[in-house]
Amino acid sequence: MIKNITGKIDFAESLRGKKATFLLALSNTKTINIKGITQAGISGMIHLTPTLDSEFLCIGEVRCIKDIAKTPKGVPTPALMTRGVHLLHSFGDIEILDLGLEIKPELDYFKIYDFDIKPSDSIDKGANINALDLFEKGVEFGKNYECKNDYIILAESVPSGTTTAYATTKALGYDCDGKFSSSFKNKPNSIKEKTIKKALENIKNKEDLFDKIGSVSDNMLIFNAGIILGSTYKQTKIILAGGTQMASVLLLANSIVNYMGGSLDSKNIALCTTSWVANDENSDIKGLLEMLDFDINSYYTDFDFSSSNHPALKLYDDGEAKEGVGAGGALMYGFLNGLTKEQIIKKAEELLG
Amino acid sequence: MIKNITGKIDFAESLRGKKATFLLALSNTKTINIKGITQAGISGMIHLTPTLDSEFLCIGEVRCIKDIAKTPKGVPTPALMTRGVHLLHSFGDIEILDLGLEIKPELDYFKIYDFDIKPSDSIDKGANINALDLFEKGVEFGKNYECKNDYIILAESVPSGTTTAYATTKALGYDCDGKFSSSFKNKPNSIKEKTIKKALENIKNKEDLFDKIGSVSDNMLIFNAGIILGSTYKQTKIILAGGTQMASVLLLANSIVNYMGGSLDSKNIALCTTSWVANDENSDIKGLLEMLDFDINSYYTDFDFSSSNHPALKLYDDGEAKEGVGAGGALMYGFLNGLTKEQIIKKAEELLG
Incomplete structure (x- = not known):
């Protein structure tokens, strides 16, 4: 049920039956305001998606608006799977990292870490992030975070985050064209690529790595790269729960380590x-x-909605949405704790009503 | 579902819902090279059985060879049941005790304790074990082991281990003829008894208890007897998960305590x-x-494959294999955590494919 992308199964199996802290990293980038760049949310309210996702995950309801975040075609947020797993076999703790939200989640009793970070600007005009400062905040957090459970699942919700991840990775010099995912089934490549082209033009005279990424990235990528580096001091086990955005976090950490002349354990x-x-x-x-x-050990969960009749869920199998709010990592957590695909599908259907 | 052999049900019931550390004690004895003495594994590769069992239990796959250990009639390893329970309701931790393996398991992220112990020789020629040293290593381990869960399930995988257990128990002077189990349905008694007779002839002039067992025993029996004695200092609860081999561990501990003029709590x-x-x-x-x-409180689990149609599993009910890799203790752990016989049978069938 858990399959390797790279590495071996041992790391995952060593976490079987263990409790995880679910850390949800949220941020807004004004890149979402570029028309047609993302469908991760409700039209006109896409900036609310991370806020809504965190409310729904933690308490099972949303407070800013009625419906949970849906794409224009009606694909519900992947938080459905994450919440479903949490209902069937709870995470040890869920905590929120506010990495620059426009609207804060309305949640009592759930720990929301506030790092005094502002939403970043649109990358076509320069994201305007103090990347070194943000990265150092991430390192500090990773260094000092006391995990109350056996390991950490680090997830994200950042609308238009695949665009900023693609731009970041390209700015770092990796050969990554065609390698980034999208919440669209049919990727709006022209808009995305035009945006990334503009973003990269803005940094063509920049030399410093942090200067560059401060212009083309998003807060989540930079902060999480910091967590990754910081956490190596503590030997805490971390599952990056996400797709190509989380791969970009790793590539960013890789570049920073190389830039600093170090190495990453x-x-x-x-x-x-x-x-x-x-x-x-x-x-x-x-x-x-x-x-x-x-x-790197990397995995995916052999999970789909093929046995469901719910039209909104079937859209996942058609290639819409794909990932987010740590869905893949949450499914792995469920499987490692004895949940079956059928149980999780049934719970997702129940949540949709 | 859990029935008494001796003692009362209270000890088992006091562990209901609790998490166990599963310790798997592995060793090789060259006694397996006596033709026809054991069917615990694949012909010609029986020395790999403990290695394969541990890989399969921990990660669900084997790395040395393709198939999991099977007896010549195609009875799969009892690790199927142990792994099945682990998938349905995980052990808190699985850790490996290498008590003299020819080939080490290829496992990352799982703790493998290395005590610098060599496989023992065939008991028909003298096992050549430094029994006092090995016993003391076991005592030290039992004294110092910090159980991260509520109790320990101590299991074993030692091919031809019932032969060495029988020889050990007989060497200690217990009236044990006809009391030892075998992985064969129709026990190859003549080979086994001839081997034991030879083993006992080798020690007829020996007086010292440790000298004697160093010649006729196997590493697992001696080390585990040490764990039993060492663990009494820590008051850690231990379930010996096994059949007549584990009974032999207790008889050996009993003899050592008597020999030393002490008593065992x-x-x-x-x-x-x-x-x-x-x-x-x-x-x-x-x-x-x-x-x-x-x-001693002792138990067995009222579990069989009578409702399964899988021919390989039916062989257990016919009396092949019987026990190993802590199957009985794992089934007890499953029952104490709400699993049903049917769930475990279904999972074992799935694992066989």
Whole structure:
């Protein structure tokens, strides 16, 4: 049920039956305002998607608006799977990282870490991120975070995050064209590529790595790269729960380590995504991970909605949405705790009503 | 579902819902090279059985060879049941004790304790074990081991281990003829008894208890007897998960305690085996346990494959294989955590494919 993309199954199996802390990293980038660049949310309210995702995951309801985030075609947020797993076999804790949200989630009793980070600007005009400062905040967090459970699942919700991930990875000099996923089934490549082209033009005279990524990236990527590096001091096991965006986090960490002349001990880090990303013909997460200078254990969960009759869920199998809110990592957590595909499908159907 | 062999049900019931550390003690004895003495594995590769069992239990795949250990008639390893329970309701941790393996398991992320122990020689020529040293290593381990869960399930995989257990117990002077089990349905008694006769002839002039068992025993028996004694200092609860071999561990601990003029506080120790051992007409585990000078709670699990149609699994009900890799203790753990017989059978069938 859990399959390798790279590496071996041992890391995942060593977490069987263990409890995870689910950390959800949220941020907004004004890149979403470029017309047609993302469908990760409700038209006109896409900036609310991370806020809604976190509310739905934690408490099973949303407070800003009525419906949970849906794409224009009616694909519900992947948080459905994450919440479904949490209802069937709970995470040890869910905590929120506010990495620059326009609207904060309305959640009592759930820990929301506030790092005093502003939403980033649109990358076609320069994201305007103090990348070094943000990265250092991530490192500090990773260094000092006391995991109350056996390991961490680090997930994200960042609308238009595949665009910023693609731009970041390209700015770092990786050969990544055609390797990035999209929440669209039919990727709006012209808009995305035009945006990335503009973003890269903005940095053509920049030399410093942090200057460059501060212009083309998003807060989640930079902060999480910091967590990755910081966490190696603590030997905490971390599953990056996400698709090509999380691969980009790793590539960014890789570049920063190389830039600083160091090396990264990756033995306690892994990535897990969904089958929709792993088997996507329009992207190549394996290709991204193979560009890392360190070894990485990476996985996907053999999960789909083929046995469901719910039309909104079937859209996942058609290639819409694919990943987000740690769906792949949550499914792995469910499987490692004895849940079956059928149980999770049934729960997702129940949640949709 | 859990029935007593000796003692009362209270010890088992006090562990209901609790998490166990599964410790798998592995060793090789060259006794396996005596033709026809064991069927615990694949012909010509029986020395690999403990290695394969541990790989399969931990990660669900084997790395040395393709198929999991099977007896010549195609009975798969009892690790199927142990792995099945682990998939349905995980052990808190699985850790490996390398007590003299020819080939080490290829496992990342799983703790493998290395005590610098060599495989023992064939008992018909003298096992050549430094028994006092090995016993003391076991005591030290038992004294110092920090159980991260509520109790320990201590299991074994030692091909031809019932032969060495029988020889050990007989060498200690217990009246144990006819009381030892075998992985064969029709026990190859003539070969086994000839081997044991030879082994005992080798020690007829020896006086020292450790000298004697160093010649006729195997590493697992001696080390585990040490764990039993060492663990009494820590009051850790231990379930010996096995059949007549684990009864022999207890008899050995009993003899050593008597030899040293001490006594053993057995209130935190119990044994659990399968129904195939407990109800075996060709052996007598109850008779073995009743020779102990201390009281012992012992159990078997009321589990069989009568409702399965899988021919390989039906062979268990016919009396092949019977026990190993802690199957009986794992089934008890499953029952104590709400699993049903049907769930476990279904999972074993799935694992066989």
